[in-house]
Amino acid sequence: SAVISQKPSRDICQRGTSLTIQCQVDSQVTMMFWYRQQPGQSLTLIATANQGSEATYESGFVIDKFPISRPNLTFSTLTVSNMSPEDSSIYLCSVNAGNTGELFFGEGSRLTVL
Amino acid sequence: TQLLEQSPQFLSIQEGENLTVYCNSSSVFSSLQWYRQEPGEGPVLLVTVVTGGEVKKLKRLTFQFGDARKDSSLHITAAQPGDTGLYLCAGAGMEYGNKLVFGAGTILRVKS
Numbered sequence: 246s247a248v249i250s251q252k253p254s255r256d257i258c259q260r261g262t263s264l265t266i267q268c269q270v271d272s273q274v275t276m277m278f279w280y281r282q283q284p285g286q287s288l289t290l291i292a293t294a295n296q297g298s299e300a301t302y303e304s305g306f307v308i309d310k311f312p313i314s315r316p317n318l319t320f321s322t323l324t325v326s327n328m329s330p331e332d333s334s335i336y337l338c339s340v341n342a343g344n345t346g347e348l349f350f351g352e353g354s355r356l357t358v359l
Numbered sequence: 360t361q362l363l364e365q366s367p368q369f370l371s372i373q374e375g376e377n378l379t380v381y382c383n384s385s386s387v388f389s390s391l392q393w394y395r396q397e398p399g400e401g402p403v404l405l406v407t408v409v410t411g412g413e414v415k416k417l418k419r420l421t422f423q424f425g426d427a428r429k430d431s432s433l434h435i436t437a438a439q440p441g442d443t444g445l446y447l448c449a450g451a452g453m454e455y456g457n458k459l460v461f462g463a464g465t466i467l468r469v470k471s
Contacts (some may be wrong), residue, residue, distance in 0.1 A: 249401075275459060287447060287464040288402070291459065333470030337401050345390040345409055346459055347450030 247272050247333065247340050251351035258328055258358050265324045266354045268338030273318035278348065279311070280337040294321045328358045362386055363366075363450055367464030373470055375437050380465045382448035383430040389452045390460070391431045396445040428448055438469045 248271040258264050266279065280288040291311055292300040293347055300313040314322045325332050338351040364383045372378055380394045382391065390409040394402035406415050408424035408431060419442075421434040436440055445466050449459040 254399075278458075283446060285464070285466055287461045290458055339401070341457070342404065343407070344368055345392075345407050346449075346457070347392055347404050348402075348449075348459060350403050351401070352399070355399075 247274065247342065247349040249338055249349055250350035251338055251354050253354055254299065254307050255355040256357070258356065260329055260358060262328055263324055263326045264328065264356060265322050266338070266356075268321045268323070268351055270319045270340055271288045274340040275318070276341060277315065277321045278338060279313065279321075279323045280339060280350075282335040282337060282353070291323070291336075305346065326357065328356075330358045333356065333358045362460045363448055363462040365448055365465055367453070367465060368463065369468075370467045371468045371470065372412045372438055374440060376469075378435050378438060378448055378467070380433045380448075380467075382432070382462050384450065385429065386450070386454075387428050387452065388450035388460075389428070390426070390450070392449045392451070393422055393431070393433055394447040394449065395402065397443075402447055405460075435467075438467075440469045443467055443469050 250269045252267045279291040282288050290303045291306045292302045294300045294313050294315040296315045312324045335353045335355050337353045339348040342349045366381050392407045393405045396402040407445045411426045411428045413424045419436045423432050445464050448462040449466045
């Protein structure tokens with residue numbers, strides 16, 4: 246198993262500002278995944294972060310809006326840039342748990358943009 | 360169109376009732392997972408099924424993988440208020456690489 250800590254757990258931000266979410270894992274992992282989730286809804290993958298290379302973004306998500314850092318095998322950050330109310334969501338960090346693709350998730354960061 | 364169609368979207372039942380959540384696809388998956396998520400928490404893995412026709416039990420929860428590995432179901436017997444949460448199915452397969460395909464989710468509310 247893996248223990249994943251995310252910070253902040255929640256924040257209220259002003260339109261036009263940026264917020265960086267941190268994700269710390271208690272073991273070394275190759276890939277980390279960042280998801281977005283509207284409350285009560287399913288998960289949408291934003292990007293996959295590998296250590297030592299640029300993140301791979303899914304359709305509809307771009308690096309300028311969601312820059313990601315992956316400085317080592319236990320840590321990653323996701324920045325939500327130039328925020329608008331449409332960015333209000335829960336952002337989740339996750340890592341692989343097994344060889345059949347299972348995921349461990351952090352507790353999520355609930356972002357509200359005013 | 361979702362690759363994994365999950366139904367129902369919302370279920371509100373009384374304590375003690377039984378329920379089934381379905382996850383269907385036209386695609387074949389090498390494995391299928393079920394997660395439960397409570398408010399303010401991340402999703403937590405409940406089970407993974409990998410063999411067509413496989414049935415797994417977790418206390419009052421029964422998970423089944425379809426023979427053709429295109430669908431799955433989650434059955435809860437004698438639901439408890441503690442079962443309340445968002446249930447998500449997710450499929451894995453070679454054609455999706457390292458990524459999981461998630462269903463839309465089922466919000467379950469069990470009233471006491």
